[in-house]
Amino acid sequence: MYFQLRKLILWPRHDGEPRIVEFHPGVVNVISGASKTGKSAVIPIIDYCLASDKCAIPVGVIRENCSWFGVLIDTVEGQKLLARREPGDKQSTSDMVMIEGAEVEIPAHIEDKGTTTQVVKAMLNRLAGLTNLDFEPEADSNFKSRPSFRDLMAFTFQPQNIVANPDVMFFKADTTEHREKLKTIFPYILQAVTADILQARYELDRLSRNLRRRENDLKAMVTAANAWRMEAQSWLRQAIEFGLLSADQIIPTDWPEIVDLLRRVVEANGDAAHPTLAGVDTALDRLQALRAEETVVATELTRHRQRLSELRRLLESSDIYGSSLRIQRDRLALSDWLQKLSTDAEASEPVALISNGGKQKIDQLTDALASIEVRLRPIRVCPTRWTAKCFVSARRQKRSSSGSTRSAERSACSSGIRRQPSRPSTGLTVWSASLAVWNRRSSYTTAPTSPPTCGRKLTRSRHRSPSYSARFLRPKSHESSAMQSTVSRRRPDA
Structure with a gap:
């Protein structure tokens, strides 16, 4: 594509000769001058005359004193003069003038528009030899639409903000729209994707x-x-x-x-x-x-259908079981803080003055918290849709960790942490501890735990002090009847 800039023309608002800046083709043209003389406005003026969507010419002396901006370019078809009206208070205008010929004479004044930006874009696309096919057949996104001459401006201009920005290399690539379109047209610019390939894609789609x-x-x-x-x-x-x-x-x-x-x-x-x-x-x-x-x-x-119903009940009971374990873990998480405070705190801290027996109780609470974390592992790794294999794996992991859990329970009982009795058939364990730092009026309830085959329903009792009860229901089956057990948490003794 042969495309050389020959002249940059500014037509004044009042009577006067147009201001013309000439460029020499085939060489590097250097524009120098004092500060605030309009050097930085050259690229925005050229971009605006090449049918850009918005006018980026700085507001000031140039826009206040110019009515039209224009460029004279050399092409394989001859010279072309592209002029565009100053937008005023608008972001841009579609009013343009296009004069073609072997040698174009610069007019002294431009009275009215002769064409629009859409016609100029079509002419520039034809000169660039760009394909009319989209990059993807039936593409819904504009990022996959046909290449345009305006897309090539990313490889043409290097203004000051692009040169000074280490994170941006191409013109207007700092916006999502231009960046995504640049990713699409880059293989086409490098000839990795040609018009024949795009045509073959359309034929394949058809x-x-x-x-x-x-x-x-x-x-x-x-x-x-x-x-x-x-x-x-x-x-x-x-x-x-x-x-x-x-x-x-x-x-x-x-x-x-x-x-x-x-x-x-x-x-x-x-x-x-x-x-x-x-x-x-x-x-x-x-x-x-x-x-x-x-x-x-x-x-x-x-x-x-019966199998599906059982799996759904199993999934629901597993979620309830995991929720109860998380509640118990959150309530026992206080033990880590107390243990750290009693170990690292200064002597002035009240928690640091806990006797050795109290520290041993805190250690037992920490061990109980670790056992709960072990029981939570199979629930975390199981998928959303439970299967029999996943259930068997969870049960095996629970049995493997039950030994350490029972040892922690026995040591906790021997240290003063009471274990409230419950029905042996349910396998429920309820922990309660009395610490001096707790508020005597508060009720700390540790949610009971149960195998993943039980469901849970929390009910608030209407007593003066806060009290909760957790009821566990085992799903009915043809081998065993329904099993119910109720465990209630009461406020610690003073």
């Missing part, structure tokens, strides 16, 4: 749509053929029942054989035909076989 349409037509035809075959087979069974065919006639499955057999039925003498006992027996056998098949399918469906 053939794929045709293939999907033919496949859908084939599926519809196969469905219709199967329906016709089943209907024809039912006609043959009726013919056997009415005596038009022999009772030992085998119903074929191939369509040509079915048609031949139906033709025999049509050609047979209908007046001589009469129902036979063998034909009725054949129909009854067919009916009995269908009923037996229906029974098997209904039984299988019931079994799967």
Whole structure:
């Protein structure tokens, strides 16, 4: 593409000659001058005259004294003058003037517009030789639309903000819109993706749509053929029942054989035909076989529904079990803070004055917290949709950690931490501890734990002091009846 900038023209608002800045083609042009003389406005003026969406020309002397901005460019088709009106208070305007010719003379004044930015963009796209195809067929995003001459400005301009920014390399790449479009057109600019490849993509997309349409037509035809075959087979069974065919006639499955057999039925003498006992027996056998098949399918469906219901109850009870363990962990998390405070705190801290027996109790609380963390591991790793294998794995991990949990419970009981009794069949463990630093009016309840087969329902009792009770219900099964147990937390003794 041959595209050389020859002149930059500024038309004043009042009577006067236009200001022209000439450029020499084929060489590097350096513009120098004092500060605030308009050097930084050169790139925004050129970008605005090349049909940009917004006017980035700095507001000040230039925009206040100019009515039109223009550039004269050399192309393979000759010279082209592109002029655009100053937008005033607007962000931009589509009013433009385009003059073409072998040698274009700069007019002294521009009275009115002669074209729009859309026409200029189409002309620039044609000069650049860009394809009219989108990068992706039927693309919903503008980032995958066809390349434009405006997209090439990322490789053309390097203003001061781009040079001074170490995180941005290309013009206007600091915005999401231009950055995503630059990612799309970059392979096209490097010729890694050519117009032939884009055309092949469109052809592949067209053939794929045709293939999907033919496949859908084939599926519809196969469905219709199967329906016709089943209907024809039912006609043959009726013919056997009415005596038009022999009772030992085998119903074929191939369509040509079915048609031949139906033709025999049509050609047979209908007046001589009469129902036979063998034909009725054949129909009854067919009916009995269908009923037996229906029974098997209904039984299988019931079994799967029951299995699905059990898995859903298992999932719900597992969530409740994990929630109760998390509540217990959160309430025992105070032990870590107390242990750290009693170890590292200064002598002036009240917690640091805890006797050795109190520190031992805190250590036991910390061990209980660690055992709860162990029991929470299988719940964390299990997927959202529980399976029998996941449940068995969780149960095994729970059994492996039960030994350490029981030892922690025994040591806690020997140190003064009381374990409230509960029904042995439920396997529930409730811990309570009395510490001097706790408020005697507060009620600290540790949520009980249970296997993942139990459900939980919390109820608030209407006593003067806060009290909660946790009720665990084991799902009913054909092997064991429902099991219920209620454990209540009471405020610690003074």
